[in-house]
Amino acid sequence: MKGAFTGATRDHRGYFSQADNGTLFLDEIGDLRPDIQAMLLKVSQTGEYQRMGDEQMRSCDVRIIAATNQPIAEKSGKSGFRRDLFYRFNVVQITMPSLRDRASDIPLLVDHFLTHYSREMEKPTNRVSENSMQILHHYPWPGNIRELSNAIAHAVIFCKGEEIQVRHLPEEISRASLDADSSTNGLHKFSSRARQEWDREYLIAALDHFRWNKRKTAAALDSSPQTLYKYLRKFSIEASR
Template identity: 40%
Template sequence: ASPRKSGPFVVIDCGAIPEQLQESELFGHVKGAFTGAIATRRGLVEEAQHGTLFLDDVTELPLGLQAKLLRALQEGEIRRVGDSRMIRVDARIIAATNRDLEEEVRQEAFREDLYYRLNVFPIRLPALRDRREDIPLLAEHFLARVAQETTSPRKRLAPDALRVLMNHPWPGNVRELQHALERAALLSEGELIGERDLPSQITVPGAELMVALPEDALAIPETTARVVRDVERELIRRALARTANNRTEAARLLGLSRRALVYKLKEYGLGRS
């Protein structure tokens, strides 16, 4: 058996980390490396020392950060942001994506050398739409986990909601289902989740987020950005309210890392600084 089996298992949701925080999140930083770096902090790669590092949505990493990740894999060492020292790291790497990595390489969106470094023992899982019988069990699991993490009553799916979930094509696979249910559990008022509580892109094919705006509002970039910020701020408020201001659980409900949520709380002036 691998000696790393008893080590830490660290998950990095590459798609949930704001781009400006990605390098610091992965590799850490030293005090004073950038505005707001008031203390030296280890990155998640270091947190996985002598254990396993799971890179979820690895294709979301920008090319520059892919190069630094490749060095960490090949040389077994990293450099914290703002530091001149190299730090040895030893962790098993598992990466996941719902995209065609070979196509990403052809489109030059993913480094070919990193692809071959990761593609040692590939495991291909059928898409969720090809194993719909798993949806009810997965839904129960995700709703039970939300209830446990938020110490709130466990919510159930109404028949109409389950029917919608069974018929949706799930282009985002299991993660899309997870996020849809976590948001439904967060936003629904009662203990029963109905069709109306599910995201509109699931209940109405081709639907997008609808916001009441003047007809020409979307033609003004500043207005569009303000609307996006307002919606995001409101979702964060609701997540904090539902989790009794538990930032770790609120971040999970929102599909963010805790550090990313803290960054957004400061950005929007919410909660404690």
């Protein structure tokens, strides 16, 4: 509210005022300060709130949807989150599985984020290569959807054309896939999947990671330098880079 504190030169509608007769989404409610929790409890119980610097009570009709990545049901009353507020909000509870447990959603989410960031950055990028999608599909995604969103944003930034390749993905994601395959099945898996997934771009990504050091790259793939050179010739990759 104008005049409520130094620098407040104009009226500003708060979230409850803007969401009146609608829905207000509160993300990461487990991190809310105690005073904010108290205010939310009062508004949710009475439907009334008071703007900063204003003595008048105002009413609102707002549906609240809250989200958190913390086990608030187990920690309410212990972690600083009010138990009464938890029960006030816990009318309908929907538990969202982690992204690694619903891998079938990944292509849809990749398409969504790709469309969003391509438009936002005014880039022509409109598709993801098969190998890149395989890596995204098998990555465990400890950071869930936020990590996937950032990964696609990263790829769009570095992609100069229409199709995202393995080399455009964040290093920690492509590297995790390389480590998993090389540590479990080594060169045999590399050989058997070369035509399908470990194509020319993936080998280039591995070489890029080790700055084109052939010996280190071969060791990571549990292979010999001689066999690595065989694949360089097969994929028409210049060994002199």
